[in-house]
Amino acid sequence: MTTMNGTLDHDRYCAEVLVESDRFRQTIRGADLKATVPTCPDWTLEDLVRHVGGAYRWAAMTVRTRATEMVAYEAVPEGRGPSADDPAALDAWLDEGARLAAGAMREAGPDAPVWAWAPGQPSGFWPRRMTHETIVHRADAAATTGAAFPLDPEVAADTIEEWSQLMCLLPTLRPDHPLTTLLGGDRTLRLHATDTPPGAPADWLLDFTGTAPAYRHSTEPATTTLQGPAADLLRVYYRRLPVDTPGIEVTGDRAFLEEWLGMAVFG
Numbered sequence: 001m002t003t004m005n006g007t008l009d010h011d012r013y014c015a016e017v018l019v020e021s022d023r024f025r026q027t028i029r030g031a032d033l034k035a036t037v038p039t040c041p042d043w044t045l046e047d048l049v050r051h052v053g054g055a056y057r058w059a060a061m062t063v064r065t066r067a068t069e070m071v072a073y074e075a076v077p078e079g080r081g082p083s084a085d086d087p088a089a090l091d092a093w094l095d096e097g098a099r100l101a102a103g104a105m106r107e108a109g110p111d112a113p114v115w116a117w118a119p120g121q122p123s124g125f126w127p128r129r130m131t132h133e134t135i136v137h138r139a140d141a142a143a144t145t146g147a148a149f150p151l152d153p154e155v156a157a158d159t160i161e162e163w164s165q166l167m168c169l170l171p172t173l174r175p176d177h178p179l180t181t182l183l184g185g186d187r188t189l190r191l192h193a194t195d196t197p198p199g200a201p202a203d204w205l206l207d208f209t210g211t212a213p214a215y216r217h218s219t220e221p222a223t224t225t226l227q228g229p230a231a232d233l234l235r236v237y238y239r240r241l242p243v244d245t246p247g248i249e250v251t252g253d254r255a256f257l258e259e260w261l262g263m264a265v266f267g
Contacts, residue, residue, distance in 0.1 A: 001064035004165045005202060006128045007158045010110035012126050013127035014102045016155060017056075020134035021098030023150070024052060025091055027141040033087060039140045047089055048144075052137050054079045056097030057124050064104040067115045101130055118169060132159045137242040149231060155199045155232035157193055163237055164191075164204050164215040167264055171212060178263040182208040189255055190222035191237065206260075224252040224260075229255060239264070 006013065040048065057076050065071070073079055084087040108114070110124030118125060135151065136159070142149045160245035171180045189206040196202045205218040226236065228248040235241040236248055239261055243250060250257060 004118060004125065004128075004162065006124075007161055008128075008155070010124050010127065011106070013124075013131050014106045016131040017102045017105070017127055017134065018098055019058070020131055020138060021095065024082070024134055024138045024141060025094055025140055027145055027147040029091070031140035031141075031145045033090075035144050037140050037144045043140075045141065045144050046090070049094060049138055052082045052134060053081050053090075053094040053097045055133060056101040056130065059130050060097070060104040061103040063101075063108050063112075063114055063123055064114075065127050066108075066112060066253055068113075069115055070117070071115075077184045094242050098134075099201070104126070105130075115235065118166070118173075128158070128162060131155070132162050135159055135234075136238050139235050139238070143240065149235070151231040153193065153195045153230040154197055154200045156203065156234050157196045159234045160191060160193065160204060160230065160237060161201055162164075163234070164206060167206065168213045168215055168264070179213065179260075182212060182260065182263070183213065185209065186223075187253070188222040188224075189257065189260055190218070190220075190225045191226060191233060192219075194227060195229045222252065223252065224254065224257045226250055226257060236261075237264075 028045060028049060031045055033044065035045045037043045037045060037048050046067065054076070056163040057079050058071060058073060061070050061076050068147050078093065081093045105123065105127040110122060112123035113124045116125045139149060167179065170177045185208060187208055191204045193202045201217050203217050204215055205220060205222055206213060206215045226233065226248065232241060232245055232247055236243055236245060243257065
């Protein structure tokens with residue numbers, strides 16, 4: 001497995017962890033923490049917050065200790081957050097976790113050997129992953145609270161880039177994953193972001209015609225094309241917005257897009 005290169009640099013990813021953590025906290029501030037998250041209906045908003053805050057501390061410990069195998073969640077200090085029903089304490093815990101993660105990742109640099117659940121990835125995997133983890137769960141929080149979802153198109157494009165890489169990795173991690181049933185036909189899926197700045201990727205072609213999924217930056221015709229502003233495009237791609245969201249356009253075989261979206265999940 002080659003390194004899952006991002007389109008931003010390591011320092012930018014570490015900074016974005018803090019930017020996105022602050023935006024996440026703003027999105028949930030004053031909200032009913034017992035509200036159900038519509039895009040993760042098994043979770044309340046409090047569950048979502050504890051998931052994100054615990055992930056920060058888990059990733060921080062993984063990188064700080066240069067772990068060579070998966071760190072047990074139970075071994076992470078304060079990994080579950082404050083026990084009291086105290087929104088202010090939960091907010092402070094979330095903020096501290098993000099700062100612990102960003103500090104550990106900055107100190108490690110991008111090339112330190114460390115365990116990651118995607119094989120063969122150095123420490124630079126983690127700030128990028130935690131940036132996008134926060135972005136996607138901020139989308140969950142925004143769906144719950146009705147808050148706005150501001151996002152730099154350049155960062156949104158990298159979120160799409162990473163998800164494309166992970167979707168191509170899935171059959172390696174899980175050979176029985178449903179996505180493997182799409183392989184060997186003649187279908188491709190293209191995403192086009194309409195607002196990315198010069199130098200950032202704007203097109204991704206996911207190719208299922210071979211024995212393994214692959215993607216490339218290409219404007220060639222595809223079985224199905226999904227296009228729109230990058231922030232909305234990534235939320236549809238991650239199944240956080242419906243396909244018929246205003247501003248999103250689908251051309252070609254819509255049934256294939258729906259089939260792909262139904263399978264494109266980890267877990």
